[in-house]
Amino acid sequence: MIVLSHRGYWKSAAEKNQPVAFHRSFDLGFGTETDVRDRAGELVISHDMPDAATMTLADFLDIIGQRPVPLALNIKADGIAENLARSMSDFDRASWFVFDMSIPDMRMHLRCGNPVYARLSEVESITGWVDDSEGVWLDAFEDDQWYSIGMIEDLLARGKRVCIVSPELHGRSHRATWANLQSLRLHQNLMLCTDLPEEAEAAFGLNRRADAI
Template structure:
């Protein structure tokens, strides 16, 4: 199981989605989840509306080339129509272990047409996975029910040869213990098709592997 640092390996909220925390995650052996959108003709990293202080996505990809090879980049797409900015950068830095997610349905169609790798969604409020056959994997999330994620749900997608990224419950303000215990008891931490997106990557590494 790959551990993804949610918006980087940050030590304070101000460091989220900053190059300091993103590079720190790579150097610590973690993949990352981060947010992409366009600003003034460039691809930038920003969860909220971008401004002149947003990091350029190319800085992230360059750091990935230097420190993060073979780690996973989970790229949360916050704006439509960024393929023309994104695809050349992925090719320039020869990035293979990435996936796009959370884009609109029309953008899913465009990404499939452009042969960009993307995950569809399955959650406690989304029972149908849009473009499931074309998706490389599934982003598993739960907004209201901290017990929603089960072995049956995971096995259903694995049987269809889909990669899975699990949103750790603390991202929505819930306790993570139940979900982490279920993953470990079923041996999912040993499965390379599975990744975990968490605000506590160091704690997850200790829980699952030390």
Template sequence: MQILAHRGWWTDPAEKNSEAAFRRAFAAGFGIETDVRDQNGELKISHDMPVGDNLMTLARLLEIWAEYSSAGMIALNIKADGLQAGVISAFAAQPAPVFCFDMAVPDALGYLRQSFPTYTRHSEVEPVPAFYDQAEGVWVDAFFGDWITADVVEQHRAAGKKVALVSPELHRRDPAPAWAAWRDLSGADISICTDFPDRAQAFWGSR
């Protein structure tokens, strides 16, 4: 089970998507989930619309990643259309393990055409994932309740897909029931995106 620290491993909400949160995650051997947008011709790390001149660039994030030999995967939440050339160029210059997700379907086709690792989505409101055959993996989310079972995960794996699970605390729910249902899942082809990476590491160990 790979652990993706949601917007880095932050200890205070103000640290989300900050250098401190990313460094803490990478130093612990975790991957991260983070958000990319464009601002004045540059790719910036920002969940919301970029404001001000002090936001981290994607290039800077990759420089930080490169400082840690134990750093894990980067799950890149694409928050704006038309970023393909910049995103692909950034990872060509610094080839960190990565997948992108959450872009609009027409925009996703641009990443797929250039063979950039791309995950589709499966949730209660997306019961039939778009571009499933072409996708490398599936971002499995539960907005309203804990519907994701181990069988759901195994069905995607049987289809040759990697799976990234969204932990329920991202939607302000107790993650314990879902984690119990996923306890026996293991393998490098499964990730969990969580606000509690240290707890996830203790729960799953190195499985």
């Protein structure tokens, strides 16, 4: 299992998607999930509408440097597929992926050759282009039991990578879900996106971090 920090490894809400959270995450060897959108044609890191102080994607990539950390890029705006493909051209395709874009925009990312993860959740149990996607972003907005270990195993057996959204991202306890995932903890095509990366690493007995890619 590979652990991804959610919007960086933040210690307070104000640090989310900020350089301090990304430095902390990458310095500890954790990859991260973050949000990408555009601002007047420039790609930036922001969950909400950006302003003049919003960090650019270029600055975010400078923080990463040569560290082989995995990246999950949550696409917050349509029409940025080609620009993103150019920005990420120096990165190994196995080390990053995009997800959460609209279905029409998903087609553009696939055409550009961006590594795409299809979203599945209790309200999106059937979605487009799963077969064409390299992985699945597995979410649960309200019902953590809508998917099973068997479903995850089936996706992995089909050659898909799977990134699971940990329940604390939606304000619920993560403990039952983490307990259920213990049997899959050594699978290298499984990821967990969490607000608690060090706790997750300890809970799953992991010590590989970025060298597990």
